[in-house]
Amino acid sequence: MDYSKLNHPLRVPLSAEIHSRPFLQLETPENLTHFALYIEPAHATNLNPRAQQHRILQELCLHYGVPGPHSQARYFFHDFGRFRLKWEFHTEFATYTFVERRTDRIDWQQAFQHLPLRHVPQEWLAGLQGKIIVAAHVVLNKSLLRAATEISDMRYVFEGDMLVGSHAGNGGVVWTDFLIQPDGFSRFVVHDIDLKEFQAGRLIGRLLEIETYRTMALLALPQAEATQPQLTAIEKDLATLIVAMEQSDQDINSNRSPDDNGYAEENLLRRITGIAARIEKLSVNNGYRFSASQAYFNLVQSRIQELREGRIEGIPMLAEFMGRRLTPAMNTCTSVTQRQETLATRIARSNDLLRTRVSIEQERQNSQILNSLNARSAQQLRVQQAVEGLSVVALSYYLIGLIGYISKALKAANLPINPDILNGVMAPVVAFGVWHGISKLHKKLKSSNN
Structure with missing residues (x-):
């Protein structure tokens, strides 16, 4: 039986990987x-x-x-x-x-x-x-x-x-x-x-x-040194923005118009979005280099430990030399990475705070709009009720007019009817009937809407 057919496709290459880079035989x-x-x-x-x-x-x-x-x-x-x-x-x-x-x-x-x-x-x-x-x-x-x-x-x-x-x-x-x-x-x-x-x-x-990984690890140092002034500039811009946000709070409590408040909040939101984009660009540009340098630094430390060094009197060992020269450089890269992450977190918090303020301002404006709509609806209701009262009078007037024409016709037919008396008697009856009918219609429409 050919047992090689039972193997996972990656078994052979994975097994060979551990033997792929043997040391030189010297x-x-x-x-x-x-x-x-x-x-x-x-x-x-x-x-x-x-x-x-x-x-x-x-x-x-x-x-x-x-x-x-x-x-x-x-x-x-x-x-x-x-x-x-x-x-x-x-x-x-x-x-x-x-x-x-x-x-x-x-x-x-x-x-x-x-x-x-x-x-x-x-x-x-x-x-x-x-x-x-x-x-x-x-x-x-x-x-x-x-x-x-x-x-x-x-x-x-x-x-x-x-x-x-x-x-x-x-x-x-x-x-x-x-x-x-x-x-x-x-x-x-x-x-x-x-x-x-x-x-x-x-x-x-x-x-x-050690020599190769040491050099590759140090590739991040010039990039870290070039990044520090940019981070300082971003920190200053963020501090200025936070002061502007505090000033905006004071202006909101003053007599400034809601339109001015909304414009100021929108301007602050644009500024903090720009700052967030700058720090994100730095993180993208530096992320791979810094993480790779940390990996190389770890390899350097591992290889030094494998040397199992013993001291020569009066001479620094490789571990001491690297600890004094390479470790501070790597700490600089690490500090820049942490500074980036901290600054990104602060920007995110400021952004969330500002967006919350914008949301609150929008809700306040929406509340004002709803109150305005409610007042307008109440006014329209009052106007509608007034129109409905006039409608009752007008409809009653026309109905009484019809009754008057009918009573005159009946009088002309020699029936014992006085049109004036009939109109006077029917006027309140007709008016009540019209009002009652319109009221029932409103109740029916209201119940169907609910």
């Missing part, structure tokens, strides 16, 4: 060059982000006559002879890690002049202009020295005054300064004192991830 000594290429927005080119990065990788493979990965691949590894290449595709960037085995004839202090990047075609490197967000060199060296005695050697390799280092990975020592050196690359030195199999690859992989 044997001391090794030299590495690491690039992270930022993915341009899809609207800037005719290619989607993955196609952009595959095109760059295909150009490099084509130069060496090597078949590239399939179009949906997120990971690629190949030994090009003079160097090995590991390529990974991420959501916002793609990484290229070039690895070269170093001969023992080259001292590790001179290793930064003998890197695998020299084997990469310059035309391909020139085509990366404007895309590189991270560039780092790593030297993996076998060492039996104590870390404390290496500090003077590190001063030769790193030109900055700030030196960061620690024992890491239960058998390795890591050195860096997180600065971009004059050659345009940051530098890492890893001494293999007693690293077990695959530990060197895992250690250097975590270091490169």
